[in-house]
Amino acid sequence: MKREVRFAEIAVVGGGPAGLCAALEAARAGARVVLLDRQDHLGGQLIKQTHRFFGSKSHRASQRGFKIAEALTREVASHPAVEVHTGATVFGFYEDGVLGVEQKGRVFYLKPARVIVATGAAERTLAFPNNDLPGIYGAGAVQTLVNVYGILPGRRVLMVGAGNIGVIVSYQLLQAGMEVAAIVEAAPVIGAYWVHAAKVRRAGVPIYTSHTIKEAYGKREVEGAVIWQLDGDGKPIPGTEKDLAVDTICLSVGLSPLIELLAQAGCRLAYVPELGGHVPLRDENLQTTVPGVYVAGDAAGVEEASAAMMEGALAGLHAAYSLGYGQQDYEARRAAIREQLEALRSGPVGEKIRRGLSKAIIQL
Amino acid sequence: MRIEQHPILEFRRGKKVKFIFDGKEYEGYEGETIAAALHAAGIRVMRESPVLHRPRGLFCAIGNCSSCLMTVNGEPNVRICTEKLREGMVVNSQKGKGVLYEKRS
Ligand SMILES: Cc1cc2nc3c(=O)[nH]c(=O)nc-3n(C[C@H](O)[C@H](O)[C@H](O)COP(=O)(O)OP(=O)(O)OC[C@H]3O[C@@H](n4cnc5c(N)ncnc54)[C@H](O)[C@@H]3O)c2cc1C
Numbered sequence: 027m028k029r030e031v032r033f034a035e036i037a038v039v040g041g042g043p044a045g046l047c048a049a050l051e052a053a054r055a056g057a058r059v060v061l062l063d064r065q066d067h068l069g070g071q072l073i074k075q076t077h078r079f080f081g082s083k084s085h086r087a088s089q090r091g092f093k094i095a096e097a098l099t100r101e102v103a104s105h106p107a108v109e110v111h112t113g114a115t116v117f118g119f120y121e122d123g124v125l126g127v128e129q130k131g132r133v134f135y136l137k138p139a140r141v142i143v144a145t146g147a148a149e150r151t152l153a154f155p156n157n158d159l160p161g162i163y164g165a166g167a168v169q170t171l172v173n174v175y176g177i178l179p180g181r182r183v184l185m186v187g188a189g190n191i192g193v194i195v196s197y198q199l200l201q202a203g204m205e206v207a208a209i210v211e212a213a214p215v216i217g218a219y220w221v222h223a224a225k226v227r228r229a230g231v232p233i234y235t236s237h238t239i240k241e242a243y244g245k246r247e248v249e250g251a252v253i254w255q256l257d258g259d260g261k262p263i264p265g266t267e268k269d270l271a272v273d274t275i276c277l278s279v280g281l282s283p284l285i286e287l288l289a290q291a292g293c294r295l296a297y298v299p300e301l302g303g304h305v306p307l308r309d310e311n312l313q314t315t316v317p318g319v320y321v322a323g324d325a326a327g328v329e330e331a332s333a334a335m336m337e338g339a340l341a342g343l344h345a346a347y348s349l350g351y352g353q354q355d356y357e358a359r360r361a362a363i364r365e366q367l368e369a370l371r372s373g374p375v376g377e378k379i380r381r382g383l384s385k386a387i388i389q390l
Numbered sequence: 391m392r393i394e395q396h397p398i399l400e401f402r403r404g405k406k407v408k409f410i411f412d413g414k415e416y417e418g419y420e421g422e423t424i425a426a427a428l429h430a431a432g433i434r435v436m437r438e439s440p441v442l443h444r445p446r447g448l449f450c451a452i453g454n455c456s457s458c459l460m461t462v463n464g465e466p467n468v469r470i471c472t473e474k475l476r477e478g479m480v481v482n483s484q485k486g487k488g489v490l491y492e493k494r495s
């Protein structure tokens with residue numbers, strides 16, 4: 027079959043915070059960018075985040091996530107050097123560097139000189155009896171239904187996981203009018219920042235640490251869940267079961283980087299649990315082991331939005347520079363972004379990420 | 391259930407449209423996904439698994455996991471968590487693996 031291939035300077039796959047910043051930085055340096063996202067709107071995970079952001083002081087902290095997405099989307103849409111394609115899924119990365127794209131039932135092919143993959147991450151599930159019943163969702167999925175479409179999936183929810191996402195989504199579900207029966211957390215401590223945890227506790231939601239879900243039950247949909255306590259070795263303690271009448275269960279047990287396209291491209295991967303699973307090896311400029319192919323944001327390692335934005339900017343900057351653009355300002359700009367990124371990852375909160383990155387960053 | 395009042399968000403809904411789900415008529419709004427419209431009507435079961443015939447619903451709601459495949463206007467395996475609702479759509483629960491040649495041209 028004959029296929030028509032379009033050439034491009036830089037293609038950015040994914041229009042979340044990482045991809046948006048990658049596109050902007052490259053375009054500002056003078057390169058021409060094609061930005062592709064399979065959703066009908068740009069912004070990635072940010073569009074459903076109604077809370078004020080934690081994260082770096084310098085980088086839009088205390089703004090609400092969806093406001094950041096709106097601002098970045100406006101900047102990208104009004105930049106003449108960025109061509110935006112929404113509703114466009116990149117389904118393949120071929121040996122010859124060609125990307126296959128499906129957009130509204132039509133297929134086209136792109137051969138970019140540089141590709142930045144910023145596809146984000148996927149929510150994980152957990153193994154327990156009946157974990158496939160309708161009514162069991164990823165926490166981010168429920169956040170999409172509630173905050174983007176204004177629809178409640180049920181009346182009473184059990185949240186599994188007390189990290190930032192679990193606790194923040196619990197609070198947002200309360201705001202939207204759902205009842206949160208409990209939050210369970212397998213670890214002995216709450217992982218979320220205390221501001222958010224304190225808010226849900228004040229609202230009367232119990233947070234059971236050293237607890238997990240034993241099983242869900244229901245005929246065709248969730249009708250309830252049984253939770254139980256874990257001992258010091260993480261083994262469940264029989265006799266500690268509690269039965270909760272809930273019609274919804276949210277799993278907030280971590281994310282895994284979406285690296286399928288990078289794997290197809292032939293990038294070398296490594297399993298780095300601190301970064302959420304398999305991630306591509308890359309250098310300080312976010313370039314992978316396949317020359318001209320970059321990764322940024324949650325796809326490079328599950329972190330948070332400010333880091334995703336800065337990684338995107340670094341990747342976009344270097345991709346443009348390597349094509350001969352922005353030669354003059356390159357060093358200064360690069361140093362400024364790297365300094366911000368290092369500040370963000372400093373201190374005890376950044377310890378895990380630093381450990382993960384030490385396994386993923388290589389000299390090319 | 392639709393949220394009518396929210397402390398931070400305002401939901402701008404599109405034009406009201408009608409669609410058919412498993413032979414019955416429902417209403418939803420343009421601009422929302424099929425999944426959103428079904429959930430608004432309290433419908434959370436989207437298909438049946440191919441081997442054990444277990445009910446399946448949404449899991450990720452952003453097109454990652456393929457838990458939500460349904461038959462839309464005769465075309466099987468549509469991820470209805472990202473497919474937008476349109477006037478007159480015919481949506482059916484999917485049983486097992488979808489069969490492409492059933493599609494009418
Ligand atoms: C509930 C919740 C609360 C959070 N709170 C905070 C917070 O307070 N502060 C903070 O800093 N961070 C927070 N985060 C994390 C933050 O949202 C993410 O780290 C950030 O969105 C990652 O950005 P990204 O651009 O890498 O990926 P994403 O935002 O996931 O964007 C990826 C984009 O790629 C697109 N895509 C994927 N595959 C393809 C493909 N094959 N073809 C085309 N397009 C594709 C997707 O449609 C998506 O738009 C939170 C996350 C969640 C879920």
Ligand code: FES
Binds near residue numbers: 448451452455456471
């Ligand atoms: S719910 Fe995951 S693809 Fe639709």
